[in-house]
Amino acid sequence: MSTHDAAGGVYDDLELPCGTWRPYTAVQMVMTVDGAIKGPTDDYWPISLDADQRTFRRFRTKFDAVLHGAHTLGMRIDRYMWSAEQRRERRRRDLHEPPLFIVVSNSGTIDPSDRVFQRRTYPIAPLVVVPESAEITAGLAEVAEIVRVGTDSVDLIGLMRYLVDERGVRRLVCEGGAILNYHMLTGGLVDEFFITVTPSIIGEPRPRTAVEGSAALPSDQLQRLELLSTISRGGEVFLRYRVRGASPLA
Secondary structure, eight states: OEEOOOSSOTTTTOOOOOOSSSOEEEEEEEEETTSOSSOSSGGGOOOSOHHHHHHHHHHGGGOSEEEEEGGGTTSOTTTTTTOHHHHHHHHHTTOOSOOEEEEEOSSOOOOTTSGGGOOSSOOSOOEEEEOTTOOOOTTHHHHSEEEEOSSSSOOHHHHHHHHHHHHOOOEEEEOOOHHHHHHHHHTTOOSEEEEEEESOOOOOSSOOOSOOOSSOOOGGGOOOEEEEEEEEETTEEEEEEEETTOOOOO
């Protein structure tokens, strides 16, 4: 275990590889000691402390795109997308454009008045990815760029190819939710998994966890991870894992 006291983010000096046919992809999440990624109401949000919140927003500066499932909307995930800190950190890395913000939805039922679409300083319209069969909410196409990938559900492998070929995305961070994390992991599309354990307990009987499928994976198909680092800062523990069995980047 290593301990740091710097005021920056935990992973500020991390250098990440690039993908070719698909982006290098990291999942970044936070959970309480009892495994909850959120509380039963918005009163519990945010669940993390200053070290994680600082690391979370600075971590985005290392990526070309930020990926979210539609169910995460409403949690003010637009915060810090293009703040002065974001601009400064990306300039330091010789990156002058903001990361592309992507929302995945199988239904296309998304509230166009959500804060993420009401950008005031963010210069790029969010990308909403839906399947061909989806009937998108009225007004959504006026505040977002709509891309259709897949027939009845979003084809995540096809989306990864699209992001590389059409949008130049070489590094992607997926920030949940739990169902999207499950499909990204089981599709072999996640290279590393970053999760912060924050020192609190909610005690909910069936908390939302970082990865949730429709049923548990069979015991012989568990997702195996390799621990790469453990860092403690401000009472929180930052865990970095490599995902075994991820599809090749090239």
